[in-house]
Amino acid sequence: MQITHIDAIPFLLPLRRVARFASGARERADHVLVRVHTDEGLVGQAEAQPRPYTYGETQASIVAAIREHLSAAVTGLDPLATERIDERIGALVGNTVARGAVDLAVWDLVGKLLDRPCRELLGGYAPDVAAAHMISHGDPAAMAAEAVEYAERWGISTFKVKVGRELAVDIAATTAIREALPDAELYVDANRGWDEDGARRAVQALLPLGIRSIEEPVPVDDRDARRRLAALWPVPLVGDESCTSLASTARELDAGAVGTVSVKVARTGFTDSRRILGLCLGRGIPVTVGSQYEGAIGAITTASFAPAFAATAGRAAEVMNYTDLADDLLAVPPDVRGGRIVPPSGPGLGIEIDEDKLDHYRLDSRPASAAA
Incomplete structure (x- = not known):
């Protein structure tokens, strides 16, 4: 099994309550859904949360880091080669949350491959x-x-x-x-x-x-x-x-x-x-x-x-x-x-995305291949 590419899907969720603290405020839940795809159809998923007041990353920078750098860095690698994947994504300086989300999505993928929960x-x-x-x-x-x-x-x-x-x-x-x-x-x-x-x-x-x-x-x-x-x-x-x-x-x-x-x-x-x-x-x-x-x-x-x-x-x-x-x-x-x-008992992180909600809240257009 090989990783073929990584999707970075920006989405915006509605807030019930704004979180305020000394260094800033979370006034927008403008997160990124990260999906690591393989040539055998398994997909690992994770969430990236931009916190510009702490790490300097924005939703746009996370999407760009994944689409323009991290996806190519891990393409062709075996998902089980977690150390090699970590080495490749670690070559991108900064971009802490973007790299972390890719790592988490890879672990979700590993759990699905081995049919065991990440926990x-x-x-x-x-x-x-x-x-x-x-x-x-x-x-x-x-x-x-x-x-x-x-x-x-x-x-x-x-x-x-x-x-x-x-x-x-x-x-x-x-x-x-x-x-x-x-x-x-x-x-x-x-x-x-x-x-x-x-x-x-x-x-x-x-x-x-x-x-x-x-x-x-x-x-x-x-x-x-x-x-x-x-x-x-x-x-x-x-x-x-x-x-x-x-x-x-x-x-x-x-x-x-x-x-x-x-x-x-x-x-x-x-x-x-x-x-x-x-x-x-x-x-x-x-x-x-x-x-x-x-x-x-x-x-x-x-x-x-x-x-x-x-x-x-x-x-x-x-x-x-x-x-x-x-x-x-x-x-x-x-x-x-x-x-x-x-935590869920299913393999990997055990999460299931509601695709209708993703379509509703995502900020980019859904790829034609995904809609087919």
């Missing part, structure tokens, strides 16, 4: 994982009401609270959520929105609320401040935007700037995400499986990785923000029960 191929440690929900900026009362809604509707008990605004608002929002859900597990993410002094003052007020960690409190380039804060706090400083690759994660660990690493398969695929996880295990650093506001396809992809490993299966994975969307491409939505997300 099992990656490690198969557990059948499911606890689900965490990220609560974006809003009025403190509304943020607390959102947390209660997710606790009552889905049984969610772990929440990432977006902070990095005015200190009083951050404290009020986190306090409101804690008072509404006294037993919930809370951690905060400033998305680089504080300076060092603001971070010190914020954390002094937030620690009594029982937060478990603080993610990216100050700009990534301010490494001295990050080291000082990491050494000062009794809870871990989480590396996210500072840990977007194996090399950058190693640098942060060497510098002593992070105590937990957020791995996002949307930007490092399954291949590099496993490498980052292995690096963290070797250094004794915990890993959280994070989210960049994926749709339902991305949520299932994350839910296939997190329970596959002993080191991540015991921590809630950030998978619930697909619910910020008013519609999606999947024929069957993610399976969330009792606060846990259960």
